[in-house]
Amino acid sequence: MLTGRNILLGISGGIAAYKTPQLVRLLKKSGADVQVLATTSALKFVSELSLATVSNRPVLTGIFTADTEGEYTRHISLGEWADAFVIAPATANTLARLATGLCDDMLSLCFLTLRPDKPVLIAPAMDGHMYNSLSVQRNLSTLAEEGCRILEPESGSLASGQCGLGRMPEPETIFEALAGMLATPEKSALNGKTVVVTAGPTREKIDGVRFLSNYSSGKMGFAIAADAARRGAVVRLVTGPVNLPTPPGVERIDVESAEQMLAAARPLFDDCDLFIGAAAVADYRPEASVEGKIKKKDAEMEIRLVRNPDILAEFATNRKPGQLAVGFALETAGGIDYARKKLTDKQLDLIAFNIYNGHTSGFEVDTNVLTLLGRDGSVTELPLLSKEKAAAKLLDAVETILPR
Ligand SMILES: Cc1cc2nc3c(=O)[nH]c(=O)nc-3n(C[C@H](O)[C@H](O)[C@H](O)COP(=O)(O)O)c2cc1C
Known part of the structure; x- marks a missing residue:
């Protein structure tokens, strides 16, 4: 054994x-x-x-x-x-x-x-x-x-x-x-399945030297990709700019912006059994980005932002029968209702409500507190765990709903 x-x-x-x-x-x-x-x-x-x-x-x-x-x-x-x-x-x-x-x-x-x-x-x-x-x-x-x-x-x-x-x-x-x-992975329902994971932040260009982004480190998405590969899945990881090594057995595609992330992920949609959107995709981007550096002036400055594509929603609404969609909802407090709404609105199979408390859970840190909400109404509150263990718990939950 x-x-x-x-x-x-x-x-x-x-x-x-x-x-x-x-x-x-x-x-x-x-x-x-x-x-x-x-x-x-x-x-x-x-x-x-x-x-x-x-x-x-x-x-x-x-x-x-x-x-x-x-x-x-x-x-x-x-x-x-x-x-x-x-x-x-x-x-x-x-x-x-x-x-x-x-x-x-x-x-x-x-x-x-x-x-x-x-x-x-x-x-x-x-x-x-x-x-x-x-x-x-x-x-x-x-x-x-x-x-x-x-x-x-x-x-x-x-x-x-x-x-x-x-x-x-x-x-x-x-x-x-x-x-x-x-x-062994042979016992995993994910063995032989194709999984697409998005991870990390996106960078939305303001000019040649500046961007809008967030504090996502990519650790949660990378931990999910690593664990899915260990369970025998074919894993494609589309990641924004992060400082992390590629997990063994994972195919990695590096991108910068939300639009690039969608362009890289879209060709992978058709062929996958499971899509896990763990990236902290910026909701907005500057309407126009300027080549070179915007010069400082005395006056105030305004940057008009426009909506970015919703990669997970695009997958979830266009998917074929049998394909699963899993998302994350990171909120500071009281966001479980928002996570529930996101689960329903985007027609996801599972959402991980991710509490951001600034020190042990959320962006950058190595630990996380997740509550898993299933389409069937199930609620699984996980304790504070390392991101590796939280990823394993998430995939354990996915395995229970994955069509064999
Ligand atoms: C006869 C005897 C039996 C012991 N049995 C235990 C035990 O079952 N569990 C325990 O936590 N400590 C037990 N202790 C105390 C430990 O041996 C002691 O705390 C020691 O410092 C442990 O060192 P270690 O954790 O580096 O191995 C026992 C001590 C004696 C004298």
Whole structure:
């Protein structure tokens, strides 16, 4: 099931660490390559020799020790190498360190170097009172908001002799949760479908050196394009000016203005199964743009603006049966009614109401808060998520309405 997948397994110092050689065995048996990152405390509960033997790799603990085999930037290469990061058991101490960004051992350092689109699975295990403490719950919320999946501990007899919540799920359960997160694209309804995504801002020329635009970074649209490609879709990304690398497997077309974006997207309409308008297309453009630079004068200046084409509406109203149209509505506050109206007026299948709060959600930042509104009246409120995780949630919703 996990053939060719590279897994980082972080083990911290809880009693449940004694179960981790079994988890390594399950991962290896399914074809994964496993690199164990154990804290110093973890190695008091489980033998380094056992873990190194079953993983067939040296166990990495410290960052300045000889176990990095002379590769002094091993933490960075491991962050790139890994397809997923599992932390099991995750102690209260390790959760606190990960939630605050401390990185003074291999486990915590690799947690920060892991590529942001890679799944992270955390299995906290501890005494029930510890687990229910405000600080542990706060740290778990922080990690969940960053996009980590938290595997709830189970109830049962604990090492303390008490009975209650806090037991690490069995290695088989952890393995299955991870396998689900790494499910292959063949299982995705998007596999083999053609998806057109627009992203980024547009620039509307005033003169040879000035333009009207907005703060869109393109991160949300690029995250959607990347995730759709990972799910096996043929992805065409039409983007305004952004400073982002092209996601693997994505065909990219760069444009500047709304009119250019429409001209680039229109030929792709016929051939696509799904159109996702994530670009922040400027609604207006200067009626006339001037060659060269407009000179400063003492008098006030007026620029007359005219409406730009509505790319998403053009797709939605002219589409063929079976083609899906998905849009975004970015609003500062109270805009959910506007998003609902946009969904109906433009006859979309799904709209992501995107709250702009200026710091954690909306333009430029790496996180977003979306509410997904379906044509069928469904409403799915997502928490604050990384844009990668928000993109995955959006595509999960799309998959449920995509004709097979
Ligand atoms: C016998 C024993 C069992 C422990 N079990 C747990 C546990 O299950 N979960 C936990 O969060 N901490 C547990 N601790 C406390 C951690 O080992 C301690 O907080 C340590 O600093 C964790 O370090 P680490 O997070 O770097 O691995 C236990 C400590 C002892 C002495």
